[in-house]
Amino acid sequence: MSENVREIQAAQYEAEVLAAPEPVVLDFFSTECPPCEALAPKFEAVADQFKGRVRFLKIFRQGNRDLAAKLAVTSSPTLLFYKGGKEVGSRLTGDIKRSEIKQTVEAMLA
Amino acid sequence: MAEQFDLVVVGAGPAGLTAAIYGARARLRTIVLDEGMPGGQVKTTHKVSNYPGFPEDVKGAELAGLFAKQAERFGARIARAVEITKMDLASREKSFVLDEDEEIRGRAVIVATGAKPRALGIPGEDTFRGRGISYCATCDGAYFEGKDIHVIGGGNSAVEESLFLTQFARSVTIIHQFDEFQAEPATAKEALENPKIKVMWSHEPRAFLGETALQKLRVENLKAKQTSRVGSPPAPPAADHRGRVWEPSEGSHIIDLDTDGVFVFVGMVPRTELLKGVVPLDRWGCVETDDSMQTSVPGLFVAGDIRAKKFRQITTAVADGTIAALAAQKYLREVR
Numbered sequence: 001m002s003e004n005v006r007e008i009q010a011a012q013y014e015a016e017v018l019a020a021p022e023p024v025v026l027d028f029f030s031t032e033c034p035p036c037e038a039l040a041p042k043f044e045a046v047a048d049q050f051k052g053r054v055r056f057l058k059i060f061r062q063g064n065r066d067l068a069a070k071l072a073v074t075s076s077p078t079l080l081f082y083k084g085g086k087e088v089g090s091r092l093t094g095d096i097k098r099s100e101i102k103q104t105v106e107a108m109l110a
Numbered sequence: 111m112a113e114q115f116d117l118v119v120v121g122a123g124p125a126g127l128t129a130a131i132y133g134a135r136a137r138l139r140t141i142v143l144d145e146g147m148p149g150g151q152v153k154t155t156h157k158v159s160n161y162p163g164f165p166e167d168v169k170g171a172e173l174a175g176l177f178a179k180q181a182e183r184f185g186a187r188i189a190r191a192v193e194i195t196k197m198d199l200a201s202r203e204k205s206f207v208l209d210e211d212e213e214i215r216g217r218a219v220i221v222a223t224g225a226k227p228r229a230l231g232i233p234g235e236d237t238f239r240g241r242g243i244s245y246c247a248t249c250d251g252a253y254f255e256g257k258d259i260h261v262i263g264g265g266n267s268a269v270e271e272s273l274f275l276t277q278f279a280r281s282v283t284i285i286h287q288f289d290e291f292q293a294e295p296a297t298a299k300e301a302l303e304n305p306k307i308k309v310m311w312s313h314e315p316r317a318f319l320g321e322t323a324l325q326k327l328r329v330e331n332l333k334a335k336q337t338s339r340v341g342s343p344p345a346p347p348a349a350d351h352r353g354r355v356w357e358p359s360e361g362s363h364i365i366d367l368d369t370d371g372v373f374v375f376v377g378m379v380p381r382t383e384l385l386k387g388v389v390p391l392d393r394w395g396c397v398e399t400d401d402s403m404q405t406s407v408p409g410l411f412v413a414g415d416i417r418a419k420k421f422r423q424i425t426t427a428v429a430d431g432t433i434a435a436l437a438a439q440k441y442l443r444e445v446r
Contacts, residue, residue, distance in 0.1 A: 038146030093240030
């Protein structure tokens, strides 16, 4: 895994996501999920591109079901975008393109 | 400096990977490009029962892995999770830019980008995609342990994936527009005999409703609609072949069903975005070829589900991939 992507647990959600000083991209992933496997290298590539400016986190959905349910995340993978402690923009889900992640992050920074 | 290949295959599903096996074994420098991981639609199919050589069934993801391994064994390179950001397919020497960064060139190209799940195109679908609506049972099925879910569709995918979902869900209600399944009879029979599966025949989804997450699925009883239009008595309640009856709410052919989640399997649409403006597409967006998979552009072949044809199976995709690779070899010999 790229050093620019960190995995968190539900207990860290407030501190790592909501209280983050920089914008955050959060990836809910699962096992036995081909689109999640496909997303991983793209997510890391975009994380490397925005190093230091945007925080890229991933969270294992099976291990953090309550948080996923609270956030109404019902598909893997789902990407959520946060700025100033609030979710912004549209979520990305399913077969996600690298260019879509990049565009959404750029829009969040603009 | 662009890396040079004899054969560039776009799409690592069964058609593309078979083309790569044949290409690599013919000693063509072969690369397969895919936006995700190899396997195409097969990798999200929980179980494959009709692919020869696997008498005990095979998991889709396992079969996908075996296709990829075989292609790589003969030297084909599989570029995973790459996006084509620019390309030229019309010239004799074809070129691609990957992720706005790496350039590759190919003397022959086989496009085997397959098909993706069709969306229903009804209100609420975009809002609740990933918030209760799913198109991938292997990805999301396990989260519906003990839940009451709905499946939309009645073809092979819908019925097979419904059976898979019964491992987790408390009940699976299939919403199907016709009064019988289009799935293979063996699969249909298994579903109808499964006590967790209920079927609402002659119903169509009309909307997805909810606040932050999906809560209700609005459906329409097509038979009730027909009869109420002509003023005859209301249609009898929909019942499956075992006599399980579903009662519509009184006086209305539109019903809002409580649901914990909806899986949509209503067929596929060809992924031909790359070929728009390059080759003519038919009214369904598929590409016409001759019987050697050649398109109207020299050196450009297509294989698998994006091709205009009658049947789309793993076996037919594999056959297309074989033919396209053999035809590409012949083309490369002749233009040399």
